[in-house]
Amino acid sequence: MPVEVVVKTVFIILVIVGALAPVITWVERKQSAVMQDRIGANRADVAGITLLGLLHPAADVLKLLSKEDVVPLGANRFMHLISPLIAAVPAIVAFGVIPFGGVYHFGDTTLSLVVANPDWGLLYIFAIGSLATYGVVMAGWSSNNNWSLLGGMRASAQMISYEVTMGLAVVGVFMVFQTLKLQDMAVAQDTTFRLLGFLDRLFGIPVPAWLDWLRLPAWGIFYQPLGFLMFLTAIMAENKRPPFDTPEGESEIIAGFHLEYSGMRFGLFYMSEFIEVVVIAGLVATMFLGGWAIPWLSTATIIGGVGSVFGTGFATGLCILLHFLTFMLKVVVLIWLQMALRWTLPRFRYDQVMDLCWKILLPLSLANIFVTALVMLIAGSPS
Amino acid sequence: MTALQVLFYAFAALALVSALGMLFNVRNAVAAAMSLVVTMVSLAGIYVLLEAHLVAAIQIIVYAGAIVVLFLFVVMLLNLRADEFAPGRQWPTKTAALLLVVAAGAHLVRIVSAELPEPAVPPAGFGGYALLGIALYTDYVLLVEMASLLLLAAIVGAVILAKRKLD
Numbered sequence: 088m089p090v091e092v093v094v095k096t097v098f099i100i101l102v103i104v105g106a107l108a109p110v111i112t113w114v115e116r117k118q119s120a121v122m123q124d125r126i127g128a129n130r131a132d133v134a135g136i137t138l139l140g141l142l143h144p145a146a147d148v149l150k151l152l153s154k155e156d157v158v159p160l161g162a163n164r165f166m167h168l169i170s171p172l173i174a175a176v177p178a179i180v181a182f183g184v185i186p187f188g189g190v191y192h193f194g195d196t197t198l199s200l201v202v203a204n205p206d207w208g209l210l211y212i213f214a215i216g217s218l219a220t221y222g223v224v225m226a227g228w229s230s231n232n233n234w235s236l237l238g239g240m241r242a243s244a245q246m247i248s249y250e251v252t253m254g255l256a257v258v259g260v261f262m263v264f265q266t267l268k269l270q271d272m273a274v275a276q277d278t279t280f281r282l283l284g285f286l287d288r289l290f291g292i293p294v295p296a297w298l299d300w301l302r303l304p305a306w307g308i309f310y311q312p313l314g315f316l317m318f319l320t321a322i323m324a325e326n327k328r329p330p331f332d333t334p335e336g337e338s339e340i341i342a343g344f345h346l347e348y349s350g351m352r353f354g355l356f357y358m359s360e361f362i363e364v365v366v367i368a369g370l371v372a373t374m375f376l377g378g379w380a381i382p383w384l385s386t387a388t389i390i391g392g393v394g395s396v397f398g399t400g401f402a403t404g405l406c407i408l409l410h411f412l413t414f415m416l417k418v419v420v421l422i423w424l425q426m427a428l429r430w431t432l433p434r435f436r437y438d439q440v441m442d443l444c445w446k447i448l449l450p451l452s453l454a455n456i457f458v459t460a461l462v463m464l465i466a467g468s469p470s
Numbered sequence: 471m472t473a474l475q476v477l478f479y480a481f482a483a484l485a486l487v488s489a490l491g492m493l494f495n496v497r498n499a500v501a502a503a504m505s506l507v508v509t510m511v512s513l514a515g516i517y518v519l520l521e522a523h524l525v526a527a528i529q530i531i532v533y534a535g536a537i538v539v540l541f542l543f544v545v546m547l548l549n550l551r552a553d554e555f556a557p558g559r560q561w562p563t564k565t566a567a568l569l570l571v572v573a574a575g576a577h578l579v580r581i582v583s584a585e586l587p588e589p590a591v592p593p594a595g596f597g598g599y600a601l602l603g604i605a606l607y608t609d610y611v612l613l614v615e616m617a618s619l620l621l622l623a624a625i626v627g628a629v630i631l632a633k634r635k636l637d
Contacts, residue, residue: 206598214526214534218511218535243543244543
């Protein structure tokens, strides 16, 4: 068992932190360049080969590693040095409960492609995420710079506020899937539901059998469309990238909490934001877009269909591959969406960020819980 | 020692060291608050070892993740420096601390010297959110509603106080 956990952990860290996160820095540059009719990063080369600018992440790392690591005068040295780590670690360990594949059976052994699937799955992510605040707040405080302090205070207020709405926005999802375990949520979405089934359930109007093909994948986004929008908004604000970048606020407080950071410590803040982008994509994909589940094609169908020809073992292996690729595809699409939003929307003013949280998202999320409960009381739980 | 024991002693040591760190950093409010966070997180680790998973999650989300962040927010807002904690009359606190240490030490000696009972086997679903939720919303629903009313009153009070200052 420990060997399995270690293998899964190493795999997920290699894929997410080692491969995906550096590429995202390139994606962000290239996507913004395309959106703004520029060419974007294309200069870093090895013997004239630029690979469309894909060498830039490596060049960035080299540059950041060789830069001087400045600790400002009068700063709290220990906190200043440790803050980037406090910010980066929660982002990495959050992936421990996000499933990147389903539950498979090889004879007697069961393989569940998630590092840990505790009873309190999603609460773990909220708990870990709430600790990330300290990295930012401490960075702002320990720098002995007024702009940094302002950034740190903004970060603490913003992140606490959006934690509340983030939690309330997904209560509807808990109610629909009746679980907090992310793997169980993904399994519950590995099926379909009748598009007109609500007529039957809410109003007692039977749906004719010839309309039975009219089915949607049982994804969270179809049960909780408002929850999806609110959760995506709240968690993007929690990540404090534009349009919610008030703690950084380039046009107001220079660079906010990481103003006094240089070299790889600055790079670590930058990196943790990009890792969080991947975590957000994985989390939203798992809760709202079916996770690893292939739409309209359940695991049982694949294993039944392919397995009858090539044997169950082969079919299960194929399932693992397809599910992982499906999950990665959904993650990539959601990363693209976050990047597109980041380069499309103008940044919010600080008071607007707070208004959005407390005056719009909070009442809406409470209303969402109420309506979800009401519908489930009348129609029963969907699963 | 099993892995669980190693984890327990590690978390326990961390909790003790960080709690002491909080005491000895009393002049530096931010460092004290950060030590408090480490104490909270190590306690959450001990709760997980005791199978009280929900308590651990709430410990981190509420105490470490929200309340101490608010402490920090206030400390930073006031921007307290070490020299603003002027030493006042110290003998009452020192006497009280000495008495507490003696009492706690006596208690500790009694616990350590006593025979430890067999650990109970937790029932199925122990420490999860399901049992707690059912208990809260069936047996203790009146208390939950009373607590929420109390919180509502506190929120309204806070808004009124803040608004009077603004107007």
